[in-house]
Amino acid sequence: MTPSPAALAARPHAPASAPVRSRAGAVIPAMQVLTLTEALPGFPAHRDYALVPADGAGVLSWLQSVAPDGPRFLVARATAYFPEYAPELPWAACAELGLGESADAQVHCLVTVPDGDVAAATVNLRAPLVVSPLTARARQVVLADPSHPVRCPLRR
């Protein structure tokens, strides 16, 4: 289990602001507290989450509800797995998140592992989680382009 965001924040020797470094040397932001401008479909009661790095390489993160017994999702940094993935974000979504430049957006995709079989793991490229680091706002954006699959195999 991943420690809860509250536990992470309270741990004196691991301040939430402490950055970690990826294998390529880039700084991976530590835990980000996010407010969803629209709840995730299927989870209408939850809008407050923390994005917590889940691996040393900076490609996977937990999207953890801050509510007790709230949901937790594993998200993959989209371009780490799919370098060619460059979804067109609706202008309205960018405005809502306070994204002046879409290049400022962090794009993550929710990971599904059917029956715990990692070889069958998929990511949702049709509805990425778009994060604005500046405003700490995020939402799952359902793309108009149907060529992005909801279940895209993660293993290639």
Added chain:
Amino acid sequence: MLTLTRSVGETIRIGDDIEIHVVEVRGGTVRLGFKAPREIAIHREEVYRQIAEANLLAAQVTADTLGALAAFAPPAVGADTAAGTAELASEDAQG
């Protein structure tokens, strides 16, 4: 369920600030236009349901899969580990 009959060019209003316009009817297909406050999400039902189902499955992922999943990522190229970027769409499309 309330059912109403409308013709092309006519509108249905829901509450104070949601409008649904009948734009075109051809064969068995109707094209609708929506005006709604930004916080109202508008989705095709089948797409919304697909996303919700995928999210429900995604909420069941456990930490013991992390190592294998991280290994699926291709090796990082240079120092390009910044978060994924996206292009700004010029049109204000909603699925």
